Amino acid sequence: MDAAERLEIKIANEADILKSRNKIRVFIMNNLHFSLLERMHALTALSELTRNIFKYAGEGKVVADILQKPNGKKGIQLVFSDSGPGIPDIDEALKPKPISKYQTGMGIGLSGSKKLADEFDIESAEGKGTIITWIRWERH
Amino acid sequence: MEETGQRRLKFVDFTKKDVKRLKKFTEFVEDSIDMYLQDMNDYFKRLPEFLKEIPKEHHNRVLNEIPKDIILTISKGNFDSESLAQIRKYAGFITEIGVSLDWYYGIISYTFKMLVDIYVTIGGAELHEIPELTHSINKALIIVLSLFTDNFMEKVEAQKALESLLKELSTPILHTWDGVIVMPLIGTLTSDRAQEAMEVLLNSITQYRAKVAIIDITGVSVIDSMVAEHLIKTVKAVKILGSEAIITGISAEVASILVRIGIEVEEFITRSSLREGLQYAIKIVEGK
Secondary structure, eight states: OOOOSEEEEEEOSHHHHHHHHHHHHHHHHHHOOOOHHHHHHHHHHHHHHHHHIIIIISOEEEEEEEEEOTTSOEEEEEEEEEOSSOOSOHHHHHSOOOGGGOOSTTOOHHHHHHHTOSEEEEEEOTTSOEEEEEEEEOOO | OHHHHHHHHHHHTOOHHHHHHHHHHHHHHHHHHHHHHHHHHHHHHTSHHHHTTOOHHHHHIIIIIHHHHHHHHHHHTOOOHHHHHHHHHHHHHHHHTTOOHHHHHHHHHHHHHHHHHHHHHTTOSOTTHHHHHHHHHHHHHHHHHHHHHHHHHHHHHHHHHHHHHHHHHHSOOEEEETTEEEEEEEEOOOHHHHHHHHHHHHHHHHHHTOSEEEEEEEEEOOOOHHHHHHHHHHHHHHHHTTOEEEEEOOOHHHHHHHHHHTOOGGGOEEESSHHHHHHHHHHHHHHO
16 A cells, blocks of 8 residues: 655644544554554654644644664654744653643643653754654564 | 442452542543544454444444443442443443453453553553552452443343243144144254153143144254154153154155154154144044
8 A cells, every 4th residue: 555654734723633643543554563552652642742732832733754764663753843932941841740730631741742752852942932753663 | 239339349349549549540531531442443443343243323332432431430430339230231232232241341441451551651650659550440340340241141041041931932832622732843853852842742741631642843844863763752652641642744855764764654643734633633532
């Protein structure tokens, strides 16, 4: 099957959060050998981070790419970007907080999303918007 | 029902402490259960059990509504008599539409495993809380399993009752004429059934003081030496009771099979149709 290896999704309203989840679910199923649990991890992180885009920046986008290592192993890279207010103190934002204190979506927060990733990167500064890179590799 | 509910909770020692431990996890589940069930729908739909054609109109109920309700009940630790009864109802519904309960229970506990895994991975629980949380969840899952098993046992009992009813129905005795009884045999005669039929016939002869017993085998699909043997035994037993047995409904094929088996014609009184059998029987009864 000829599957697209890049997917770009605009996040502009709440409905886009669910739409992106559905699209990425299919994207993963078509391109990667993820177990059900791994897929759920990816979608959990996706939901959380797109919700952050919507909540803090109002709009942004997520770009999904299939990566491939030299040994043939594939993975998914999700890049979340927005031109919102940015994160002033990244270290503070990444500190794990008790779940019930969160108001957003499932409240897993940035730290939760990071835990679900193999590789995780945040580029952000106050007033300069945010770019979050989230990568997860196939296990077999 | 109330007592068994409480007994169940006592049995696994599910207490307010467990409810407390589940509290944070419950919040996580409440927020995300819809999404996760959606994720799992694809997975469920590919399972062979599911491909065994669960009617489309039931898909949403089976894959979304019911798991959601059960999972929320479990994570809230809410096991009042109402929720227990509801879960039993669900189990009943699931079996009615032909889904096996152990498969379905597997779905529920698998979904749970997933939820716990994600919750733990993203740091929803302090490290020391994890074993306790898992313990409480397991207790709750056992309660649900026991409710499913209840339903299963009910089904087994119902099945047994149905089978014995079927046995009764398949050896009916018709009391047609004074002193004449007819036993139409239908279907495949297993050794059990043949034995059963003989006992029923002999009892009926005594009960109705029948002089003649007509055994109609038009509806018997397979005649082999085993069946023939049973027929011979029955005829002999009827003679011992002082009555006569007439076999009716022997087709041409059956006749040739019986000859090939080596049945002696003299051992039986036969008539080709039930009607002729009855006529003969009435003659005997009125003659005596």
